Amino acid sequence: MTxxxxxxxxxxxxxxxxxxxxxxxxxxxxxxxxxxTEIVTVDDDDGRIVQxxxxxxxxxxxxxSTGGLGPTTDDLTTACAAHALxxxxxxxxxxxxxxxxxFAARNIAMQPSNAKxxxxxxxxxxLDNDLGTAPGFAIELSGCRAFFTPGxxxxxxxxxDGRIAALLPAxxxxxxxxxxxxxxxSE
Numbered sequence: 157m158t159x160x161x162x163x164x165x166x167x168x169x170x171x172x173x174x175x176x177x178x179x180x181x182x183x184x185x186x187x188x189x190x191x192x193t194e195i196v197t198v199d200d201d202d203g204r205i206v207q208x209x210x211x212x213x214x215x216x217x218x219x220x221s222t223g224g225l226g227p228t229t230d231d232l233t234t235a236c237a238a239h240a241l242x243x244x245x246x247x248x249x250x251x252x253x254x255x256x257x258x259f260a261a262r263n264i265a266m267q268p269s270n271a272k273x274x275x276x277x278x279x280x281x282x283l284d285n286d287l288g289t290a291p292g293f294a295i296e297l298s299g300c301r302a303f304f305t306p307g308x309x310x311x312x313x314x315x316x317d318g319r320i321a322a323l324l325p326a327x328x329x330x331x332x333x334x335x336x337x338x339x340x341x342s343e
Contacts, residue, residue: 157190157191157327158217159191159193159217159324160196161177161220161222162208162212162219162220163177163198164221164232164233165199165223165224166200177312178195180312181220181222181312191327194212196212200230200232205232205233209221209236209302210240213299214300216300217301218303219300219302221302221304221305222304222306222312225290225292228269234272234276234277234293234304237277237293237295237297238277241277243278245275245277247274248274248282251274251282252271254284258289270289277295280295281294281295283304284319285306286314286315287311290306290311292306292320294320301324303320305320
């Protein structure tokens with residue numbers, strides 16, 4: 157079993173942000189006994205996102221994707237996942253009510269664009285986001301389990317720990333990892 161990590165966002169491919177999500181996820185997955193064999197970053201281009209999702213799903217048991225679930229026009233991940241699956245987007249009423257409630261609790265008017273955060277590929281498993289407005293989701297793509305989280309590190313970490321880690325297939329073999337930290341004389 158192999159896992160690929162997919163980070164989506166032009167801010168990553170331009171070097172505007174450091175991709176801390178991929179390194180954190182890889183560390184967590186290896187600690188849990190999984191084998192991460194590929195880490196890919198792609199910009200906010202729907203064709204490249206779909207192509208990358210399909211390629212990763214063809215060769216990996218699981219894919220964890222971060223980023224692109226927000227309300228802006230460059231947040232394309234959900235629509236791209238639906239396109240890769242060949243299904244329509246479906247609005248989840250429970251998620252929409254939760255998003256509206258978050259804005260109401262803060263006494264902020266919700267913009268219409270935030271409603272798209274409650275749209276998911278038909279048949280997707282919705283993963284609640286306890287820290288933000290964008291829920292994640294999980295799908296089966298070409299026999300691969302694919303998980304999608306927001307790109308905000310704190311939201312991604314909470315979603316991985318609270319939802320995704322338990323949904324991953326069990327590792328095929330026990331992997332032992334020993335980390336040595338040294339100081340003083342250099343390598």
